[in-house]
Amino acid sequence: MAERLSAATSAPPLLRVESLHKRFPVGARRGAMLHAVDDVSFDLPAGQSLGLVGESGCGKSTLVRVLARLLDATAGRIEFDGVDLAAMPAAQFARAPQRSDIQMVFQDPTDSLNPRFTAREAIAEPLRLLAGLRGNAIDARVDEVADQVGLPQVLLSRFPHQLSGGQKARVGIARALATRPRLLILDEPTAALDVSVQAVVLQLLDRLRRELGLSCLFVSHDLNVVRLLTEQVAVMYLGKVVELGPSEQVFRSPRHPYTQALVSSIPGQGPRIRLTGEVASPIDPPAHACRFHGRCPRGEDRCAREAPAERVVQGHRVACHFAGELPGVSLATAA
Amino acid sequence: MTAQPPLLDVQGLSLEFRTRSGTVQALDGVDLRVARGEMVGLVGESGSGKSVLGYALLGISDRAAAVTGGRALFGGLDLLQADERTLADLRGREMSMIFQSPRTALNPIRPVGLQIEDVLRRHAAAPGADLSRSLRQRAVQALRDVAIADPERRVDAYPFEMSGGMCQRVMIALALACRPRLLVADEPTTGLDVTTQAAVMDLIATLARERDMATVFITHDLALAADHCDRIVVMHAGHVVEAAPTRALFQQPRHPYTARLMSSTPGAETALADLAPVPGNLPDLRRADLPACRFAERCERATERCRTARPPLQAVDADPTHTVACWHPLGTAAVPTAAAGTPVALETLDG
Numbered sequence: 001m002a003e004r005l006s007a008a009t010s011a012p013p014l015l016r017v018e019s020l021h022k023r024f025p026v027g028a029r030r031g032a033m034l035h036a037v038d039d040v041s042f043d044l045p046a047g048q049s050l051g052l053v054g055e056s057g058c059g060k061s062t063l064v065r066v067l068a069r070l071l072d073a074t075a076g077r078i079e080f081d082g083v084d085l086a087a088m089p090a091a092q093f094a095r096a097p098q099r100s101d102i103q104m105v106f107q108d109p110t111d112s113l114n115p116r117f118t119a120r121e122a123i124a125e126p127l128r129l130l131a132g133l134r135g136n137a138i139d140a141r142v143d144e145v146a147d148q149v150g151l152p153q154v155l156l157s158r159f160p161h162q163l164s165g166g167q168k169a170r171v172g173i174a175r176a177l178a179t180r181p182r183l184l185i186l187d188e189p190t191a192a193l194d195v196s197v198q199a200v201v202l203q204l205l206d207r208l209r210r211e212l213g214l215s216c217l218f219v220s221h222d223l224n225v226v227r228l229l230t231e232q233v234a235v236m237y238l239g240k241v242v243e244l245g246p247s248e249q250v251f252r253s254p255r256h257p258y259t260q261a262l263v264s265s266i267p268g269q270g271p272r273i274r275l276t277g278e279v280a281s282p283i284d285p286p287a288h289a290c291r292f293h294g295r296c297p298r299g300e301d302r303c304a305r306e307a308p309a310e311r312v313v314q315g316h317r318v319a320c321h322f323a324g325e326l327p328g329v330s331l332a333t334a335a
Numbered sequence: 336m337t338a339q340p341p342l343l344d345v346q347g348l349s350l351e352f353r354t355r356s357g358t359v360q361a362l363d364g365v366d367l368r369v370a371r372g373e374m375v376g377l378v379g380e381s382g383s384g385k386s387v388l389g390y391a392l393l394g395i396s397d398r399a400a401a402v403t404g405g406r407a408l409f410g411g412l413d414l415l416q417a418d419e420r421t422l423a424d425l426r427g428r429e430m431s432m433i434f435q436s437p438r439t440a441l442n443p444i445r446p447v448g449l450q451i452e453d454v455l456r457r458h459a460a461a462p463g464a465d466l467s468r469s470l471r472q473r474a475v476q477a478l479r480d481v482a483i484a485d486p487e488r489r490v491d492a493y494p495f496e497m498s499g500g501m502c503q504r505v506m507i508a509l510a511l512a513c514r515p516r517l518l519v520a521d522e523p524t525t526g527l528d529v530t531t532q533a534a535v536m537d538l539i540a541t542l543a544r545e546r547d548m549a550t551v552f553i554t555h556d557l558a559l560a561a562d563h564c565d566r567i568v569v570m571h572a573g574h575v576v577e578a579a580p581t582r583a584l585f586q587q588p589r590h591p592y593t594a595r596l597m598s599s600t601p602g603a604e605t606a607l608a609d610l611a612p613v614p615g616n617l618p619d620l621r622r623a624d625l626p627a628c629r630f631a632e633r634c635e636r637a638t639e640r641c642r643t644a645r646p647p648l649q650a651v652d653a654d655p656t657h658t659v660a661c662w663h664p665l666g667t668a669a670v671p672t673a674a675a676g677t678p679v680a681l682e683t684l685d686g
Contacts, residue, residue, distance in 0.1 A: 055528040055530060055531070056498075056499065056528055057498075164616060165381075194380045194381055194555060195380075195555060195556075195557070195596065195599045195600050195612075196380060196595065196596065196599040196612040196613035197612070198599070199599040199600075199601075199610040199611070199612040200612045202601075202607060202610065203607060203610060206607050221528055221529060222529075222601075223529065224601040224602060224603060224605065225601055227601075227603075228601055228605070228606075228607045228610075229607075251603070261530060262529060262530060265529040265530045265532065265533040266529055266558075266603065267529075267532075267533075267556060267558035267559040267561070267562050268558035268561060268562060268602060268603070269603065272533055272537075274533075274534070274537075275530055275534075277484075278484060279498075
C-alpha cells in the first residue's frame, strides 16, 4: 500500500478506500473480465473534497457508483466512518442507515429528475424513503433545503420542464442534501450547464460544502472546475489511479506523463502534449505492464514488463517508473 | 482582411420560429462575414441563436422556421433565396456541417465507410474529386485523412463499434470528403474528453489550413474558441453583440455581455470568488416587448436609450475590425470582472 497523503491530518478519514476492485464479466469470451476499477485506494478526510478526473472509460463513474453502493465491489474495502460498506450487498445497503449519509448529484438534471414529479415531490422523496419523515415534517425540511440552495418557494410546485437548467441543477442538489448526507458524490454536476449558470452553481456548491461541512467526491472532465472545488485530485487512467495529490499542485506541476498530457489539453494552456495511439483495452489487461504504455510519450521497454509501483514525489502519489526524474511541466499560466 | 469579397457574407439575417405558443424571434438582423481560410468562432449561451444561424446557412432549418429578412451571400449566391435543389448540390460539396453529437448524426445501421461513399457518390462531379480510385478507396483515404488508425478495417465498422472521439472523426471525414469551401462546426467537441477535444480541434484546424477552408466554429467555450479562431463573433438572444479579432476581443472586450462571459469561464488562475456570472437569463424571445438591446435587462450599464433604440454594430474606435453593438461600450480602462478569464487566452495567443 502506498503512503497516504491525507494521513497528514490526524483525524480518521470519513471515507477510506482500500484496494478497491470492480470487474465486469464480458460476453465476448468465457471468463473475460473488464477491469473497470483496479486497486484503487485513497482517503477522504471529513469536510474535504476529492476530484476524480480522467477520460471517459477510465472508470471514474464506475468508481463513484461503487462508492455510492449502487454497484457491488469485486474486492476491497470501503470504510465509511469506520464501517466497511463493501461487505454489504448493494440491495441490502438500500435500507442501511448509511444510505442517507451518502448522496449523489447526477450529471444531467433533465435526465435525473422524474418529469412527473414537481420540484417539491422530487426533494421530498428521499425524506420519505430514507429519513422516514411524514407529513408536515417533510414540507418543513423541503422548504429548509430549498432555501439553502437558493430555490425560491414559488418554484417548488413546478415540474422539471417548467424550470431552467440552473433551477433544475438546484433541485438535484437540494434532493441530494435533503437527508443531511455527510458525503456528497457529484458526477459532472455542471456539464450540462452554460458557463454563466455553471459559475453560479459552482459558487453554490462551494458555499454549501463549507456551511454544511460536507465531504465531496467530485467527478468532472473540466479540470479548471475540479481545481476550484477540491483540495485533492485523483487522476484515473484505465481503472487505475495514476496520480493523486493536492489539486493546486497536481495542476501546476503534474508528475505523471498522463496527467501532464491531460493538463496541457485544457483550452488556453498553450503548448500541448499530443498523445498518439489508442487507449488500451480494459478487458483482461496485462498484469505486468503500465496501462499507459503505448500512448505514453516517455514509455520505455521496462514499462511493458513491469507495472509501476506508486511512489510519492513532492507530495503526489504517482504511479510511474520515471516520476522522480520527469521534469514537472511548468505551464505558461503557472509562470 | 483583404479587399476581396468574403466567402460568406451574411447581412441582416432575421429568422423566426412560428410555434403554437407564439413567434420566437430567434435571429434579428445578424451580420457575419467569413473570409476564405478563416476560422470564425460563434460564441454565446445556449439559446443565443448560434446553431439556428448555422442551420439557416445550410438551408436545413426546422419547418417552423421562417426567414423574414436579410441575405446570406456565398460566392455570389444568396443561400436564403436558393431553391432546395441548388442547396442540395451545395451541401456536402461546397459547404458542410459537423453536428454536435456524432452518435445521433451518423446512421447507426450503416457502416461508416458506406456513409462516406454516399456523400462521394452524390457529389461525384465535385471539383477536385479523384475519379481514378474506387469510392471505397476514397472512403478509406477520407478516414486516413482524419487520422483514424487502421482505416482499411474501420471502413466496415458501425458507429456503435467506435468510441465517441472516433465517431466525431468519422463525422469530420464525412463533412470534408468533398473538400468543401465552408465548414460549419456546431460544438464539434461537446461530450468529448479534453485530450480528445484537443485532438479533434487540432485536426479541424490542420485540415482547414491545408485546404484553405473557411470554418464557422460554434461553441459556448470561449477558451476553446480563443485557442483556434482568427476572429470571434459573440451572440446574445439572436443579436450579434460584438465581433473582433480574437486577440483584440480578449485584450479589451467592449460589450458588457462579452466581458461577463469571460468572467464566468474558469481559467487556470481563476479563484472561485472571481467568477462573475451573467446576471439573469436570456429574455423570452416570444415577448412582444423585448427591449431594443436584448441584453438591456441583464446589463448594469443599461439606460433608457438601450430599451428604446437598438445599438448598431459599429467600430468602437480606430480599429474597424472590432465592432460592438452597445450604446455604452466598455472603455479602455480595465474591466475588473473580466480580468480573471483574460490572461489565459492571451498567453495562448502569444505562444
